[in-house]
Amino acid sequence: MWRKLLSGCGVLKQQLCRRYSTATATSAVNSMLLRSLKEHYLQVSKMIPPPKVSPPSPFTVVKGALDGDGTGPVLKRSYGDDDEEIILSVMRMDNIIPGGDGDGYDSNQLFLHVVVSKPAEKESLLFLCALFPDALGIHSVAIRPSGEAFSSSALRSSALRFTGPRFQELDEGMKDAFHSYIEERGVGDSLFPFLQAWLYVKDHRNLVRWFKLVGSFVKETKSV
Structure with missing residues (x-):
């Protein structure tokens, strides 16, 4: 025993x-x-943030745009007698297409999501664009339900869903007209300095938040 x-x-x-x-x-x-x-x-x-840059008038920053880690509206403005609302959100192109640098995408290339809506209309025009320091290129033009969510998943699904005829296959006159349409509403390369600085601040905040959240999680972990 x-x-x-x-x-x-x-x-x-x-x-x-x-x-x-x-x-x-x-x-x-x-x-x-x-x-x-x-x-x-x-x-x-x-880390020292870039010099503060104001958005080109008459665009204003959407309240709370820097909060959270998702992708949402960044800039907005009203336009014309129809009270059109122009809303922009932005991501880096290499966040949309992983490994972008290896696939030939410039690190200065931004992915711009432009929504043009009217109060009386149930649908809005959606422009998916590439924004450079000295140019803006339209990838596609589509019709989408007004109020479609601004999120990284929505941006990716918009890039994959049917967006009308291939923009590059339109005749030159129509392509020029679409470029004039959004340029008339203030969407052009003049937005690049602000959006690039905004993304830097957003990424910096997200990085600081990540270190804090991971640290809090590890600190609170109890051994079993």
Whole structure:
């Protein structure tokens, strides 16, 4: 009986030592990770943002545009006697097409999502564009239900869904007319400096938030 009891105690001791050893290792790993996260958080926090750039008039920044980590409306304006509403959102092209640099996409190429809507209309015009420092190119023009959500998934699905005839296959007169249509509404390369600076600030905020959230999660993890 005593032999069995002592044997059982030996097994219990091994289990306790193993558990203690595992807990100690977990604590050490967590401490190392938290230290690294803190160092990078402080480093990122000290990064100097670009000079503040105001959007070209009469565009205004959508309230709360920098909040959260999703993609939403950035700029808006009214236009014309019909009280058209022009709403823009933006992403980096290499966020839409992973590995963009390797596929020939310039890091300065932005993906612009332009919605032109009218109060009395149930549908809106959607322009998917590529924006450069010195040019704007239209990828497609489509009709979409008004109020379609601005999100990264919506932008990607818009890029994949039917968007009408291929823009490059339209005759030159119609392509020029569409370019004139959005340029008349203030959508052109003059937006690039603001949108590039805005994306930098957005990315910086998201990076700082990421370090904080991951650090909080690791810190609150309890060893079992």
